[in-house]
Amino acid sequence: MMTWLNQYFLIKENNSSIRKEVIAGFTTFLAMAYISVVNPAILSETGMDFGAVFVATCLAAALGSIVMGLYANYPIALAPGMGQNAFFAYGIVIGMGHSWQIALGAVFISGIMFIVISILPIREWLINSIPKSLKLGMAAGIGLFLAIIALSGSGIVVDNAATLVSFGNLLAPSSLLMILGFVIITALTSRKIVGAVVIGILSVTVMAWLSGLAEFKGVVSMPPSASALLELDIRGAFNVSMLTVILTLLLIDVFDTAGTLVGVATRADMLDEDGKLPRLDKALLADSSATAVGALLGTSSTTSYVESAAGVEAGGRTGLAAVTTGGLFLLCLFIAPLAQSIPPFATGAALLFVACIMMRSFADLDWDDIGESAPAAIAAISMPLSYSIADGIGLGFISYAAIKLVSGRPSDCPLAVYCIALIFGLKFAFL
Numbered sequence: 001m002m003t004w005l006n007q008y009f010l011i012k013e014n015n016s017s018i019r020k021e022v023i024a025g026f027t028t029f030l031a032m033a034y035i036s037v038v039n040p041a042i043l044s045e046t047g048m049d050f051g052a053v054f055v056a057t058c059l060a061a062a063l064g065s066i067v068m069g070l071y072a073n074y075p076i077a078l079a080p081g082m083g084q085n086a087f088f089a090y091g092i093v094i095g096m097g098h099s100w101q102i103a104l105g106a107v108f109i110s111g112i113m114f115i116v117i118s119i120l121p122i123r124e125w126l127i128n129s130i131p132k133s134l135k136l137g138m139a140a141g142i143g144l145f146l147a148i149i150a151l152s153g154s155g156i157v158v159d160n161a162a163t164l165v166s167f168g169n170l171l172a173p174s175s176l177l178m179i180l181g182f183v184i185i186t187a188l189t190s191r192k193i194v195g196a197v198v199i200g201i202l203s204v205t206v207m208a209w210l211s212g213l214a215e216f217k218g219v220v221s222m223p224p225s226a227s228a229l230l231e232l233d234i235r236g237a238f239n240v241s242m243l244t245v246i247l248t249l250l251l252i253d254v255f256d257t258a259g260t261l262v263g264v265a266t267r268a269d270m271l272d273e274d275g276k277l278p279r280l281d282k283a284l285l286a287d288s289s290a291t292a293v294g295a296l297l298g299t300s301s302t303t304s305y306v307e308s309a310a311g312v313e314a315g316g317r318t319g320l321a322a323v324t325t326g327g328l329f330l331l332c333l334f335i336a337p338l339a340q341s342i343p344p345f346a347t348g349a350a351l352l353f354v355a356c357i358m359m360r361s362f363a364d365l366d367w368d369d370i371g372e373s374a375p376a377a378i379a380a381i382s383m384p385l386s387y388s389i390a391d392g393i394g395l396g397f398i399s400y401a402a403i404k405l406v407s408g409r410p411s412d413c414p415l416a417v418y419c420i421a422l423i424f425g426l427k428f429a430f431l
Contacts, residue, residue, distance in 0.1 A: 005320060009073055014317040021075070024316025025324025027197045028077050029332075030342065031307040031350050032325075035061065035079045036332055037340050042085045043300060046093040046100040051224025056298035058223075058332045064290030064302050065326030069319030072282035075311055076264055077325040078290045081303040084252060088300035092245055098236075103245075104228075104295050105237030110249035111292030111301070117254070118284035129416030130262065133369075134396055135271075136361040137376025139263040141383035141392050142306050143358030148384040150348035150355065154178035173213050174345040177204050181349025189313075189353070197314050197350045204346040214346075218337035228298025244430075251427055253301050255390040257287045259383075260304040267358055268312045306389070309354045371407055375400035394424030 006012055011021060040053035057080055064078030092103040130138075151157040156175050160166035169175060185200035193199070208214035237246070261284075265277050272278055287304050294302035311321050362380070365373045379396025383389050401421035404413035 009069075009318040009320045011318050011320065016315060016317040018320065020315035021318055021320035022324050023198065024075060024311035024314040024321040025077075026328065027201075027314040027350070028075075028305075028308050028311030028316070028321065029325045029328040030198060030201045031310040031347050031354075032061075032077060032079055032305050033332065033342055034344060034347055035082070035305075036329070036336070038082070039080045039085050039299065042089050043100070046089050046103070048100050048228060048298070049226040052226035052228040052298055054336065055224055055226070055333065056228055056294070058329050059297050060290065060294035060299050060302045062326045062329035062332075063293055064286070065322045065329065067290065068283065068286040068304070069322030069324075069326065071319075072279050072286045073319035074261075074265070074270075074279070074283050074286075075268065075316035075318060075321035076261065076283070076304050076308040077311070077322050078287065078302050079305055079329075080294060080299045081253075081256060081301055081305075084249070084256075084301040084303065085299075087248070087252070096241075096245070098242070098245075099233065101231055101233035102236040102239075102242070103300075104232035104298065105234040106242050106246050107249060107301050108232055108234060108292055108295035109237055110246050110253060111288060111290075111295055113246070113250050114253055114288035114291055115285065118281070118288040125416060129414040130258075131372065131400065131414065131417065133365055133372040133376045134379060134400060134417075135262045135266055136365050137379040137396055138259045138389075138393060139266045139361035140359050140376070141380035141396075142259060142263040142309070142389065143355040143361070144380055144384040145355075145387075145389060145392075146306060146309070146351045146358070147355035148387070150178070150351035153348045154345040173211065174343070177207060177213065177343075178345040178348045178352070180204065180207075181346060182352050185349060185353045186356075197310055197353065200353075201342070201346050201350050204349055205342050208343045208346060209341070214341060214343040217341045220334055221337055223333040223336070230296060231298055232295055248427070249301060251423070252388075252390045253288075253291055253303055255393045257284070257304050259389045259393050260306050260308070261287075263306065263358065263361075264304075264309050264312055266361060267309055268317055270317070307351065307354075309358060310350050313354055313357050371403050371409070371412075375403060394420075394428065397421040398424055 036057050039057045040050045043053045044050040061079035088103055092098050093100050154175050155168045155172050158168040181200045181204035185196050188196035209216045290302040367373045375396050378399045379392050382395045383392030398421045401413050401418050
């Protein structure tokens with residue numbers, strides 16, 4: 001078995017080991033296990049059954065991650081996306097008044113369109129045409145995005161009507177434990193301790209249980225019996241009023257995935273000598289098919305997860321890490337109480353650590369060429385401030401194309417960048 005795993009996933013060729021990959025997959029799972037609870041909580045506001053969405057969430061994450069690992073050999077896990085689920089619930093169903101069944105139908109159609117684009121060379125051409133500076137900006141921006149998720153989840157950063165955001169209560173127990181977890185992870189990593197992220201998350205979780213800040217809900221239980229399998233209404237989604245919804249779902253999924261793949265792969269040093277992603281076609285097909293399958297199971301758009309960067313930082317370099325994460329999500333069906341027992345400030349410590357690591361991408365920018373560095377900085381800054389990876393990417397592309405045109409260097413901008421900038425411009429104007 002060990003020999004087969006090494007040969008199939010090319011573990012030794014990627015300077016890794018089976019032990020590292022398994023630890024990385026476990027680390028990624030811990031960092032994104034919150035989605036098994038958060039996604040059902042959001043989608044249940046549309047009238048969907050919490051237990052049914054919980055099952056769909058775990059199955060979509062498991063199948064998507066396993067396919068990504070086995071087919072594309074990437075250490076990137078998938079699950080229903082944050083942002084996409086909010087748009088599903090508050091935008092399509094509650095805001096526009098459509099039923100959740102029709103909303104699932106729209107997700108399915110956007111997933112099929114995503115698959116078609118992934119099979120054709122269009123999307124691979126688009127992603128591989130992204131300038132290196134924007135790729136570095138995406139990686140740093142995802143780091144900033146993770147940082148604001150971690151800081152807001154622990155109460156260190158809070159919303160403010162006057163200033164948008166402000167400093168929270170640093171002395172709150174959840175804030176102190178998150179900071180302690182961050183210190184543990186960073187200190188252990190500096191000492192080259194394997195599994196530092198996992199140790200940090202578990203340490204904070206146990207302290208939260210003992211202090212009463214988090215409830216230990218047990219370990220094992222049978223999966224909920226409710227199901228949303230095949231409850232989608234595809235016919236209802238084929239409506240003129242749903243056109244902008246489907247296009248928005250597609251755009252968000254395409255560019256969120258692009259940003260995550262590029263950002264995490266850059267951090268894992270997986271780009272080739274030309275700065276392109278190897279096996280990108282397989283990664284795109286794995287990601288796009290997960291959205292369609294997720295809609296059939298009964299959940300919002302499934303996408304590549306930025307929390308995979310936690311696993312990458314723990315040493316994950318091959319698809320075995322993603323397969324491990326997928327297997328744990330299958331187990332999560334039976335260990336729902338344990339998954340629900342990990343407090344957000346425990347995973348926040350890991351996300352903040354990964355955010356600091358991903359910010360190193362800024363060091364590789366050519367800051368002397370402001371035409372390259374400024375759009376990258378705009379993309380990075382916009383992601384956390386708009387709370388959208390896709391919108392940050394869009395502003396980065398638009399500014400890159402505009403700067404090249406106005407500076408008299410239009411040929412320095414790839415045609416794909418102009419096309420993406422135009423698409424985002426139309427999205428911002430009309431969607």
